[in-house]
Amino acid sequence: MGRLGVSPVVSVVVSVCRSFQGCEACSSLLPTGKNLGKRQTMTNPPGSGAPHLPNLTLADRAYHIRRHALRMGEVQGQGYIAQALGAADLLAVSYFHALAYKPHEPEWEGRDRFCLSIGHYAIALYAALIEAGILPENEIETYGGDDSRMPMSGMAAYTPGMEITGGSLGQGLTVALGMAMGLKRKKSQSFVYNLMSDGELDEGSTWEAAMAASSHKLGNLVCIVDVNNMQADGPSTQISNFEPLGPKWEAFGWHTQRVNGNDINALVAAFDAAKALDEPRPRVIICDTKMGKGVGFLEERERNHFMRVEADEWAKAIAVLDAGRA
Amino acid sequence: MPLDKYMPRTVKTGPNGERLMTSAMIASIAGPDQRTAPAPFGHALVKLARSNPKIVGMTADLSKYTDLHVFAKAYPDRFYQMGMAEQVLMGSAAGMAREGFTVFATTYAVFASRRAYDFICMCIAEEKLDVKIVCALPGLTTGYGPSHQATEDLAIFRGLPNMTIIDPCDALEIEQATAAIAAHKGPVYMRLLRGNVPLVLDEYGYTFELGKAKMLRDGPDALLISTGLMTMRALEAAKELEKDRVKVGVLHVPTIKPFDEATILREANRTGRPVITLENHTIVGGLGEAVAGALMRSDTRPTRFRQIALPDQFLDAGALPTLHDRYGISTSEVVRRVKGWV
Numbered sequence: 001m002g003r004l005g006v007s008p009v010v011s012v013v014v015s016v017c018r019s020f021q022g023c024e025a026c027s028s029l030l031p032t033g034k035n036l037g038k039r040q041t042m043t044n045p046p047g048s049g050a051p052h053l054p055n056l057t058l059a060d061r062a063y064h065i066r067r068h069a070l071r072m073g074e075v076q077g078q079g080y081i082a083q084a085l086g087a088a089d090l091l092a093v094s095y096f097h098a099l100a101y102k103p104h105e106p107e108w109e110g111r112d113r114f115c116l117s118i119g120h121y122a123i124a125l126y127a128a129l130i131e132a133g134i135l136p137e138n139e140i141e142t143y144g145g146d147d148s149r150m151p152m153s154g155m156a157a158y159t160p161g162m163e164i165t166g167g168s169l170g171q172g173l174t175v176a177l178g179m180a181m182g183l184k185r186k187k188s189q190s191f192v193y194n195l196m197s198d199g200e201l202d203e204g205s206t207w208e209a210a211m212a213a214s215s216h217k218l219g220n221l222v223c224i225v226d227v228n229n230m231q232a233d234g235p236s237t238q239i240s241n242f243e244p245l246g247p248k249w250e251a252f253g254w255h256t257q258r259v260n261g262n263d264i265n266a267l268v269a270a271f272d273a274a275k276a277l278d279e280p281r282p283r284v285i286i287c288d289t290k291m292g293k294g295v296g297f298l299e300e301r302e303r304n305h306f307m308r309v310e311a312d313e314w315a316k317a318i319a320v321l322d323a324g325r326a
Numbered sequence: 327m328p329l330d331k332y333m334p335r336t337v338k339t340g341p342n343g344e345r346l347m348t349s350a351m352i353a354s355i356a357g358p359d360q361r362t363a364p365a366p367f368g369h370a371l372v373k374l375a376r377s378n379p380k381i382v383g384m385t386a387d388l389s390k391y392t393d394l395h396v397f398a399k400a401y402p403d404r405f406y407q408m409g410m411a412e413q414v415l416m417g418s419a420a421g422m423a424r425e426g427f428t429v430f431a432t433t434y435a436v437f438a439s440r441r442a443y444d445f446i447c448m449c450i451a452e453e454k455l456d457v458k459i460v461c462a463l464p465g466l467t468t469g470y471g472p473s474h475q476a477t478e479d480l481a482i483f484r485g486l487p488n489m490t491i492i493d494p495c496d497a498l499e500i501e502q503a504t505a506a507i508a509a510h511k512g513p514v515y516m517r518l519l520r521g522n523v524p525l526v527l528d529e530y531g532y533t534f535e536l537g538k539a540k541m542l543r544d545g546p547d548a549l550l551i552s553t554g555l556m557t558m559r560a561l562e563a564a565k566e567l568e569k570d571r572v573k574v575g576v577l578h579v580p581t582i583k584p585f586d587e588a589t590i591l592r593e594a595n596r597t598g599r600p601v602i603t604l605e606n607h608t609i610v611g612g613l614g615e616a617v618a619g620a621l622m623r624s625d626t627r628p629t630r631f632r633q634i635a636l637p638d639q640f641l642d643a644g645a646l647p648t649l650h651d652r653y654g655i656s657t658s659e660v661v662r663r664v665k666g667w668v
Binding site for chain 2: 174
């Protein structure tokens with residue numbers, strides 16, 4: 001718990017606006033290289049009206065998330081990088097479009113909660129938390145190391161902004177639904193988002209939770225399912241076929257959308273619809289994503305749950321990613 | 327006693343010719359002439375909830391069988407029915423606790439300890455969350471068979487860091503322990519006797535304190551160290567033994583974790599009397615082994631160390647009195663065995 005006490009690089013309270021589209025005044029702070037850690041000094045208090053934020057698109061954010069993740073992978077020489085690259089777009093839309101939070105007050109009561117059920121995606125969430133200013137960028141070098149606040153599997157006690165301890169797959173949605181019940185009990189307007197993988201669809205507890213969430217009419221619960229069709233032993237649909245997936249969630253009483261999880265516009269529309277829905281029932285956004293997205297040679301690599309990346313390939317991957325932006 | 331399959335049987339009768347029936351879930355462990363109190367947990371929780379709005383109750387389709395229905399009736403909007411889904415019960419209890427509530431989550435001990443263990447471990451205990459898991463049918467308190475007999479729950483939860491574990495003896499203790507665990511910050515597993523629960527400890531001027539073992543009576547011939555309903559049996563046995571001029575002390579250890587080693591060692595060291603542990607739990611990994619470990623680590627050598635506990639096997643179905651005799655935890659069996667050891 002003591003790790004939470006480490007002071008972040010930036011000390012000013014920031015609110016990220018759900019509808020942020022950037023601000024010309026901030027363009028001088030476009031995050032390149034070492035400026036990344038300073039950009040969040042542009043602030044506006046929650047609910048104070050027009051956002052005053054760096055002029056970055058969601059695509060920029062997704063690119064930065066991928067880049068942070070690759071740098072962490074390079075530090076550790078391993079990591080679930082293919083999943084991180086695949087989930088970068090949905091994380092960008094979550095953290096820079098959908099969620100309300102204060103980067104320097106990660107336990108702010110009014111925040112939307114983001115639960116990472118898939119602990120092994122921590123590398124991706126750390127990248128998003130860094131991009132959001134919740135974690136300082138200079139801690140990238142500690143990723144997966146002894147005493148790091150960024151262990152390889154996400155745990156609540158280690159990391160500011162990490163709401164739950166994931167990793168034992170099939171648990172996140174159960175905790176998220178309890179949080180949604182608690183928020184409803186407190187008459188809070190906050191939402192709970194739970195990010196899970198298609199592999200977790202094999203777990204019975206996922207469906208127990210799906211049934212309980214609709215039974216409890218939790219209109220403040222949004223489940224994001226990352227469908228990259230790959231789990232530890234092979235393609236998910238071949239391991240235990242969860243298709244047709246949309247109709248399953250619908251049958252459980254959930255408002256259901258299925259989108260290309262690497263299409264930012266589609267994601268924005270889906271997150272908006274999930275939030276705007278005026279019905280007392282939980283919402284699921286099924287995101288079909290591509291593992292390794294954004295780095296061509298990793299996209300092409302034989303698909304694998306724990307993708308092997310050689311020591312000299314990390315820098316190449318970053319170069320390919322950067323080149324794709326040019 | 328393993329029974330040969332498919333052998334025809336005759337109807338078994340008790341000492342007065344009465345037919346002995348399976349003691350199922352609604353069975354009370356109270357003897358026919360015993361004083362009892364109804365639903366002590368449910369009533370205690372209602373009382374606490376009056377002054378503590380953070381308390382909520384959750385269950386997995388077993389409110390009536392864990393006395394939580396008393397709370398549900400008094401506070402319907404603070405009661406959460408999670409369906410027959412123990413994993414979701416524990417996960418969502420963790421989520422509720424994350425949002426600042428003090429959660430009492432109830433089910434049967436078998437389902438919490440066996441089915442929902444990983445959720446209790448990773449969602450609740452690892453996070454030190456304020457969830458009180460209160461479970462009926464601990465050890466051998468139903469004759470329904472192994473599906474409902476939680477003979478190894480203490481062993482399972484003793485291995486779990488951050489857990490506080492309580493095995494209360496009677497209605498008085500359940501009432502006091504419910505208040506104590508509500509006030510305690512962090513996860514708790516409490517075994518529950520439900521329905522009409524025997525009232526015993528008021529005779530001994532007893533007060534429950536979390537983490538404390540207490541001497542209920544003293545005696546030079548043996549030190550009985552007991553927990554849960556076996557303290558009731560130990561006290562009954564002590565009275566019987568006294569008629570034969572065998573005087574035994576009874577040390578009640580309701581908190582299995584954290585374990586009050588100091589009091590146990592003090593009493594074990596005070597005289598050289600034999601130490602006998604009693605628990606409504608398998609001989610593996612419960613009170614007896616906890617006491618043995620404490621004795622060994624401190625170089626304490628009582629003249630004898632013996633365990634009264636359930637055998638390491640799946641137990642039979644049947645009538646509870648029959649089964650308690652069969653497995654050596656009835657009062658008469660305790661008396662007989664202690665006599666052989668002093």
